[in-house]
Every structure is written in C-alpha cells, then in structure tokens.
Amino acid sequence: MPLKPAPGKFCLMKPLFNTLTIPTGRHKMISGMRVLGFSFLLTWFSASGFLSSTPSAARSDLLTLLVFTISLFVAAIFHKVIAKHLACSWISELTIGVLACVGTILPTVLNEDIVIYGLCPLFTGFGLALLSLQWAQLFSELKTSAVITQTIVAQMIMSLLHFANSFMPPLPEACVRGSLLIASAATLIMLLTQTQIKNQRIANNKTSFAQRISLQDKPEAQHCLQWKPFVRFIVAINLWGIAINQIYNIYRYCSPVDFSSLSMPAAVIEVLFLGCLLALVNFKRIKDTNLYTIIASTALLSFLLVPILGFENPIPFYAIFLSYCTLSILTWTLSARMCEAYHIDSVIVYGCSIGSFLGMQIVIARAFSPDMFTTIASLPTQQNILCLIGACMSLIAYHLVLNKKSALWLNNQPNISQQSPKDSTVKPATDPFAHWDQIAHDFGLTPRESEVVLLFARGRSYERIQETLVISRGTVNYHMSNAYRKLGISSRQELLDLIDKSAINTTIESSNQ
Template sequence: MSNSVEPGKQANQLHIAAISSGLGFFWCCLFSELTGFSAQGEEALVWWNPIACRIAFFACFALFACFIAHLPFGAMGKRVRKNAIALVVASVAAFVATGVVEAAGAAIPVGIGIARDALGGLGAACLLFLWIPLIARTSRETLIASLSLSAVLGSGFSLGLKMMGDPAACFFLAASALACLGFAQLLSSSGIDLEGNAGISSAHQTEAKGIPLAQSKKNAQLSWAFGIVNVIYGIVFGVGAGNLLQVNQGPAVTCGCALLLAIGASAAHLFAHRSQGRVQQSTVLRMLFPVFVVALVPMSFLNSEGALFVICNLLILGSFTFLALVSIAFEIKGANERSASPLFFVGMSQMTLAGGMSLGFALDLIPGVTGVFSLNVLSAVALALVIVLAILITLTQSRMVDAQAEVDAAVAQARAIAEQAEQGRWKTRCAEIASDSKLSARETEVFLLLAKGRGTEHIQNKLGISSHTVKTHTYNVYKKLGVKNREELLDLVEGEK
C-alpha cells in the first residue's frame, strides 16, 4: 500500500458510515458462524454438529472465493452478480426456514443444519465479494476506517445475536445478510462516488473495468509460500474457534468473544493507520508469532475446562480479526499498485485462509472421535505448525521481497511506457486536428494549451501575449474546429465527437 497511488483525500465520514454499516452485517454473519450462533440448539443434537457446520461453512466460503479469484476478466459482470445475489437470497431463505421449524418446536436434522451452513458459507462469500469492487474505489483512509469500524459493529451485532436463542438468532442472521446486500446494492446504484470525485451513474461504473486473469497472475506474482502461510494461519484460527465451541459458552465467554473480536479490529485500524503502507505483508504475518506462542504454549498444558484455556483461545480469535482486516486492506491496495484485479488478490487470500480454517475445525473433531487425543495435544500440534510457519517465512522472506520488488519495477516500467504511448497518441491527434482545421502557427500553440486544460491566464503567460489576444485566438480555434466550448474541444481531442 504505497502512498504514491493513494488519491490523497481525507476519509469521508459519510462514506465511512455507509460502508461500515453495510459491511458490519457481513462481519456479524461471519463472526456468528465462527463462534457458534446457536450453541444451545446444536448441543441438543450431537457433540460434533457445531464443528461439522463450521467445516461446511468455511469450505464453501473458500470454494466461492476460489471461483471469484479465477474469473477470466477480473470483474464479476452482470451474470455473476445476479447469481451471487441469488445465493445470498437462497441462504437467507434457508436460515428463515430453519428458524420457523425451531420456532414450531421441531428439531433440525443434523444433515439439514450442515447443508444450511454450507449454503450460508456461499452466501457470506457472495456478500464479501459484492462489496470488494465498492471498497476498492475508496481512499486508503476510508478503506482502513471502514473495515475496522464495520468489524467492531459486527462483533456487537454477533453478541446480540448469540443472546437471542435459536429461532430469533436464525431470523436475525437472515436479516443481517439482507441488510448487508441492501447496503451494497444501494451504494452501487445510487451514483455516490466513494473517492469524492464526480458522481457515477450506474452499478456498472462502480465496479472496476476488470483486469484479465492472466495479467493479474503475472503482476501479482503470488508465491507458493503465500498460500501455505495463509492455510497454516487458517488452521490455527480454526483450531482456536473449534476449541471455543466445545467449552461451556456462558455469558462470560460470549461477551469475551465479542470483546476480543472488537479489540482485534481496533488493533488492525491502529496498525494500518500508522504503517502508512510501508510494511510488507510478511512483516504483518510475523507480528502474530508472539501472540500465537503466548496463546498456544499454555493451551498445550492447561485444563481445557479452565478459564485460562478459554482466554488463550479468545486471544487467537482476536488475532483472526486483526489478520483478516489487515489482509483485505493490503490485498486491495496491493492489487491497485500492481495493476491486478482486487477480486483476484482478495479471492486468493480468502480462499487459502478460509480453506485452512475449515481444516482447523476438522482437526477439532479428532479428540472426540479418537477419545484419547485431547484438546491439549491439538494445541501442541497447532504450536508446531506455527513454528514451521516461522521458519518458512524466515527462509523465504528475502526471496518474496525481491520478487515483489521485481514485479513492482516491471509494473512501473509498463505504466511509464503506456503513458508515453498515450502522450504520443495525444500529440498525433492534436497535430491532425490542427492540420485538418488549417490553424495558424499561433492558433496551434493556443489549441495545444487549451487541449491540456489550461486557462486564459496560463496561456497568456506561457506565450507572452495579452489576454485579449488569447481570447481572439481561442475564438478562432473554436470556430475552425466547429466547437462551442472547452468541453467540446476536449471531446474532439479524445475522439468522442
């Protein structure tokens, strides 16, 4: 996230409020699934049902992220957007249906619950990627503030949802998904410009034109280490969240989950705001090593029923929020810097992270299945993975940084060549217009400055002539070109007339 590519505008408070409110409902859906939004109903069935539901949720989330990352043109387009909206509506219908069944006093079969959460994973991924083209157009300050505030709001929403009980929780979760979708559609179609420039007229203009997949892959240069690192982090997060699903989730644990999620979001805002884009992603990943060690070492020896064991898992939960937010901000701005599609960057990141979390939840099934493999041993395995991860990043960091520097240099060179070519085309176009319109030498000089958007005072000083002479030449230029004002002249130069 380099300052050189930032719009240079201060964060717009109205835009932050609109984005945070909409995305807050997405985080509500994600956090509620992550921490178990209806633990009482699930406990009434079989012990592994809550974990199996989360495996299905994050596996389907990863599948949709993979699909989005590999879109041929790097943009969703009409058909994909419509299908994504349809998946959100289908997931909402599934949660409403199960809520109605629970309200009637009937039990939800295990298979139906897992299928519902699998569809919920697809719906949640759709919500996120419907928002990515919108937030990718914001300034750096707005992006960071909006992501962090939305996660704080989402943690509060998820806390209220978990306090409701099964039927009401299903209805609130469905309403949250619809609210998130509604905010995204409203911002897409309202013509609000999130960068603070001239207004936009349609949803097609809010979404970036798109960058072909081949070009995104070439410019992004994502290494195999990137995927492995994200998967391992996801496994650790999945193990921590899975552990929390298997402890007694009283009010203290429920409030603790919301608190640590909010703290993680606040830490992400503080870090991203102060870093000013100077920090490499590998540095961000290394920052979490001490946190994981502090959490996983005690978990390898503590009683899984104790309060300290729960606190350690809550610490991992807060780390998830921190990494998720920083990662999304880094990927969006990294995509802009490298002329790659934000959907590709964020899609690859979320695919590997969510896939790892699904694996982490799956590992949490092992203690119950084997009967001898405890949560303490599982925590020790997670600690071993973190140590392997630390070694991997240490060994590959220099190569990753060098590869990123080479890509950045290549992209900068390509941009410079493109700008020179565009400048050459502009000069050729102006020369053709001047020749065809039979402009005099002085009129041609005035025309070139007008085509650059210069005003009367600048032209007067540049050419050393009076303002009256500038106006006379401007009148003659307009007359010979057959235009009435500056806008029509610029349209003519740009080939739009």
C-alpha cells in the same frame, strides 16, 4: 526548448486543497455505509461456531461454509466471467440477501434433511460468496490505508453485534444474523450504484496521462511474474488458517472451557484491542507494516499461551478469539494490498484468500470428529506440541508476506530485469519521468522538493511519501506547496501534463538534432 515557470503565478495554499483527500459529508456517509454493510456480513462468520446453536443449525453452517468455499474458488478460476456479473440490480441483490437469510433461519426451526443438507446451505453459501466478492470489488478500488481503517471499524461493530447476539437463544440469534445479510445486500447495492456512476463519469472524461503510463508500464511479459507473490500470500493465509483452527479444535474437544460463557468477555476484549489499533492508525502513530506485525504477533501469542497457562485458563481462549478477528483483518487488507501492488483481479485474490481463511480451513477444522482429534491430542504433551507446531506455521506465514524482503513490499511493478531469457526481446516501456531532473533544475526545485514531487507524480500517497523519505506530514505539505508555487501548477493532473509536455519537447529536440 526547456520549459520555464509561468510568470506571475503564485499558488501557495491551492495545491494542498487539490492534492489532499478532504472527507466531505458525502464521503463520510459513503464510508459509514461501507463499514456498516461490511460488518453485517462479517457477523455471520463471527457467530457461526462460537455462539450456541441447535445441532441441525450447526450441521447446516458447516455445509454452508463448504458451498461458500467451493463457490469462491470456482469464481477465482472463472474470474473473467464472474467479474462481469458482479454488478446486480436491486431486485436480484435483495433476492440473494433474502434467500441467504431464509437459509440461515430455517435450520434452527426445522429438522428436515432436505432443508439442512440441501436448500439452506446452497442458498446461504452461494449468497455469502457473492456478497463477499462484491465487497471485495469495492475494497479493491480503495487505497490500502482506507481498507485498513474501515476493516478495523467494521470488525469493532461486528464484535459489538456478536456481544449482543450472545445474550440471545438460538432462534432469535439466527433471525438477527439472517436479517443482517439482507441489510448488507441492501447497503452493497447502494454503494455499487454509486461506484458505477463514478466509473461512468471517469470513462467519459479524457484518459489521463497517468492512465496512459500505467498501461505502458504493464507489458504482457510482466504479467506472469505477478503470480509468485500471490502464491506466497495464499500459502501464508492457509498456514495461518490451519494454525488458528488447530488450536480452536484443541479447545473445542480437549478443554473444559465453555465457549458460550466466554463469548461476551471475549467480544469486549476484542473491541478494546481494535479500538487501540484504530487510534494508532488514525493518529498516524504506526506504519502499515508495523500494524501487520502486531496482528501476526497476536496470533503467535495465542499459540504460546496454551503451553504456558494451560487449557483450564480462559486467557488463551480470549487470545484465540482475538486472533480470529485480527487475522480476518489481515486477510482482507493484505488482499487489497495485493490488488493495488500487482494489479491482479480482485475476484482471484479475494476468492482464494477469503475462500481459504473463512471457508476451507474452517471446514477442514470442523470436519474432525471428537474421537479423531482426541486420539492425536489426548495428552497435555501432545497438545503442547500441536500448539508449538501452530506457532512455527505462524512464523513461516509471517516471513512469507510480512518481512522486509517480502515481495509484497517491493515496488508496485516487478523488475523487468527478472524476465526470463525468452522474454528478453520484449522492449521495456519508456520511463515518463526520465527528464524529471532537468525539469526540477529548470524550475529551481530543491533536492528534497524534487524527491517529494517525483514520488507524488509516480502515484505515491502522502502517507507513502512519509514512510519512504522518513519525514513528517507537515514537511510533505510544505515541500509540495513550495514546489507547486515554483512550477506554477495547482493539481496533480497539471503536474503530469507538465512532465508529458517536457518529454514531448525533449523528443522533438532530439529528432531535430
């Protein structure tokens, strides 16, 4: 028997308040804590290599990044074991932050080999890896749009801290970097505690219809197909890392430019650029894909400016500094997109992506000695060729993950038709929305209302519905309000229950016939 609208129910404004994400004071506070704590972590990577430091501290930083890289890749391999131990107590989290802080400060003060080559890189590298994975775990539970906004704000705060640190001598600067790691760890444990409480409440509630469907829609035969876009993504991140570190080496060994004197204006330019990106994102003037294209174009521009303007001009250096920042944003946000789209463990995704961009590629770049690099880039022609090679690598990376045909922008689940013949015996999951057209017809929904509500029922956000149907936010709100009034419901859960009930009734009628 077809379902009929509930008589006498009129819900015009109620659905909007139940479906839109309205930030409360508590949500704003949690978001602010997340942004601040994450920016404190990023400050360590920003200052390392760009600000002046003692020779012993520079060697310790290189070994720290090596330990950091190895720890992240090991965590990605043993992700099931590592994921169970990411939730730490207050004492253990603060201990990790304090050890990382001490490991950052001591090499500036002491010049003992056991300190520089042993204890400090071990403590700091392991602490950075653990903090990065824990921040990744928090980001993996957010929507990609939220990760984009918060990452941009965190990078802006990091740039301001970098600007402030550029006025300091090596020892105070190392103390500030180490103290920020403790602050990042303290902020992280507060956020993880809130997340655990929230997840516990969700676990105690009844499993929703959407959760049951998501479990049905992920048969084991599809799991292996998720690795193809992941491999493309990691290859792209490494290409960007190799390219940007290659031009960094050219400036480091072959240019008369003094990094320390240019760090302050570079940080100001970075804040202004990120402020423009943030304004575009907040006012919904740009899509996610276009934002990523702007970031990738910024990296490409840094390679092309060197042959055009030459190494004596500081403008290419500002572009390099800006590219490091924007590619870091790209790495974190695309990693969140991978977790959201393909349901891959965040430890695997972030372990490989962050370990590649902020770890492995920086270690490889700094491992080059001046004599070795100047041998292959001593002449302007050789330097220009290397820059053009970097530009080509950047274009290849862009087409691997950011073009319209990339696997990263396909539907959240791989197509079952792409299964191999040996998996053809796996029975595909029943589409829970197969009878949606009949429901829309019974309740008198218009075609556009039907499209909007169906996308919302499938888990699409309001922003994604806008992009898919090419309509404004106000139009989405209008259609949702009318559809909710006709359906006699007031929340997404009631919508899913309605679809579930319709599917059960249809199944019963079919069996009776």
